[in-house]
Amino acid sequence: MKKAVNLPSSFRDPSGFLFINNGFLYRQVNKSYRLDFDRLIGSGLHKRLVKEGLLVPFREAPAALAQTPDCYKIIRPEPAPFISYPYEWCFSQLKDAALLTLKIQKMALEYGMSLKDASAYNIQFISGKPALIDTLSFEIYEEKPWVAYRQFCQHFLAPLALAAYTDIRLAQLLRVHIDGIPLDLASRLLPVKAKLNPQLLVHIYLHAKSQQMFSARGGQGRLGTGRGIKLRRGQLLAILNGLESAVNKLAWNPKGTEWAGYYDKTNYSKKAFRHKAEVVGKFIKKAKPGFVWDLGANTGEFSRIASPKAGLVVSSDIDPAAVEINYRQVKENNESKILPLLMDLTNPSGGIGWGNRERMSLAQRGPADTVMALALIHHLAISNNLPFGMIAEFFADICREFLVIEFVPKDDSQVQRLLSTREDIFPHYTQDDFEKEFGRLFTMTAKEQVKGSKRVIYLMKKES
Amino acid sequence: MLDIVFEVRWNVNLGSLNVIYSSTVALKILVLSLTFLALARQAHAYLDPGTGSYFVQILIAGLAGGGYIIVSSWGKIRQFLSSIFKKEKKENQGDEKSR
Numbered sequence: 001m002k003k004a005v006n007l008p009s010s011f012r013d014p015s016g017f018l019f020i021n022n023g024f025l026y027r028q029v030n031k032s033y034r035l036d037f038d039r040l041i042g043s044g045l046h047k048r049l050v051k052e053g054l055l056v057p058f059r060e061a062p063a064a065l066a067q068t069p070d071c072y073k074i075i076r077p078e079p080a081p082f083i084s085y086p087y088e089w090c091f092s093q094l095k096d097a098a099l100l101t102l103k104i105q106k107m108a109l110e111y112g113m114s115l116k117d118a119s120a121y122n123i124q125f126i127s128g129k130p131a132l133i134d135t136l137s138f139e140i141y142e143e144k145p146w147v148a149y150r151q152f153c154q155h156f157l158a159p160l161a162l163a164a165y166t167d168i169r170l171a172q173l174l175r176v177h178i179d180g181i182p183l184d185l186a187s188r189l190l191p192v193k194a195k196l197n198p199q200l201l202v203h204i205y206l207h208a209k210s211q212q213m214f215s216a217r218g219g220q221g222r223l224g225t226g227r228g229i230k231l232r233r234g235q236l237l238a239i240l241n242g243l244e245s246a247v248n249k250l251a252w253n254p255k256g257t258e259w260a261g262y263y264d265k266t267n268y269s270k271k272a273f274r275h276k277a278e279v280v281g282k283f284i285k286k287a288k289p290g291f292v293w294d295l296g297a298n299t300g301e302f303s304r305i306a307s308p309k310a311g312l313v314v315s316s317d318i319d320p321a322a323v324e325i326n327y328r329q330v331k332e333n334n335e336s337k338i339l340p341l342l343m344d345l346t347n348p349s350g351g352i353g354w355g356n357r358e359r360m361s362l363a364q365r366g367p368a369d370t371v372m373a374l375a376l377i378h379h380l381a382i383s384n385n386l387p388f389g390m391i392a393e394f395f396a397d398i399c400r401e402f403l404v405i406e407f408v409p410k411d412d413s414q415v416q417r418l419l420s421t422r423e424d425i426f427p428h429y430t431q432d433d434f435e436k437e438f439g440r441l442f443t444m445t446a447k448e449q450v451k452g453s454k455r456v457i458y459l460m461k462k463e464s
Numbered sequence: 465m466l467d468i469v470f471e472v473r474w475n476v477n478l479g480s481l482n483v484i485y486s487s488t489v490a491l492k493i494l495v496l497s498l499t500f501l502a503l504a505r506q507a508h509a510y511l512d513p514g515t516g517s518y519f520v521q522i523l524i525a526g527l528a529g530g531g532y533i534i535v536s537s538w539g540k541i542r543q544f545l546s547s548i549f550k551k552e553k554k555e556n557q558g559d560e561k562s563r
Contacts, residue, residue: 150517202524210523211516229518235525242524 008357045111086120090323097123098156118148120155127336154180183208199246254321272452283459287402289370296376300326316343371399388437
């Protein structure tokens, strides 16, 4: 038995687990999962899912890599280039992940199989599209209720309904509730008009009531174990179609938020904007990054300048509307190298779940080869009172080599807007102080003022 | 009462009388269980609420199935109703004649 590191995210499933050996990601399939695994492959379901890009492919790996005696097979799944979590997705990303899950479940039924998990964490965005990453999510179908129905409602339907009916920010409840939003909580937070939606009435309100009733009954009676209860295939399909139509009808449109019209409000002239794009393009070309994090990316204008020269650009912003617009562009233009994500940099995703290790923090998923921080520094330094030194430290933590950063001086109209509502307690917010503090951790490789503005863009190399 | 739901066997091929009987039973059960659910109190979820999630699926299937049975056997139901009606009419006519 070889020693390897098990991934702390895959302990729940008795069918197998993920581990890393020599830098490669493997999945052990346990003997207890043998029949299901063989059916997945033998029925042709696996081939079809992979062919349609709905499931990540895998290669068989040497059995010598077995981690425990009950190993049936070792497979090497194609790893997702960047792991993101449902609380970092915009509305349409969560919706697409939900629809993918239902599509896979319906396809699985055609092949005599069924999803035994409907976890949003099993979906990742790869090359711009959602895909299932857990090969062991399937089981041989028996005529019984869908075992993952509760998980589907908690991971997908409840947050989508809350975002659509109540407030987009409620999707963030997924950060607190790692197994999805409890349905009784969702029921209380949804407005009365959500009850008029028959699908939500059944799948959220009634579902929550039913859960409460049975937990009060203490699992007595025939229903207690849930064994022996039949649900015919046609009936299950009707439920899946109902869920699909419910998800399809839920909508959220970006409007009236902070950034939706940002580019119209800034003091950039067209000429300055063009020049800024030119400088950023030039600096990215010099940095030759594989993996870029564009922080405060807004709708991803500059991510799109970086992406042709990069392997992948994680394009994050604090504003759900900006991320939504960004993702819609990714879909519309079939962009494979941009991953829009929702991220509040002043409180980025932390390590959550068991031992704080089940879901990784932002920093754990780094470092990026190149970090981009354009028109961001004033938000961190002035809105969030962060000293330049602390900002420099954070960037040095998450960046392996280069930092492309824009300094926005105090007399810039955007900074003036931030200062208009607060006392100016920032005597150190100067270009000299900025250069001095960042100079402790980075070397200034290039620097260029944006024509027609007082803003300056730097290419900095992290000191080793 | 709730366990009865699972005793009911939906079968469109049953005789028309049975279809009506099971539809009425189902309707009563549905109304009763919906009331029951509406009255369910908040409880501390010590148990995995999986059972409740199973139950709701059966309930939806019942709702959809009930609708399906009524729609698909509407012809039979009409036939059955009209046969009763005709019988009654005939019997009534007979009565009148004998007077």
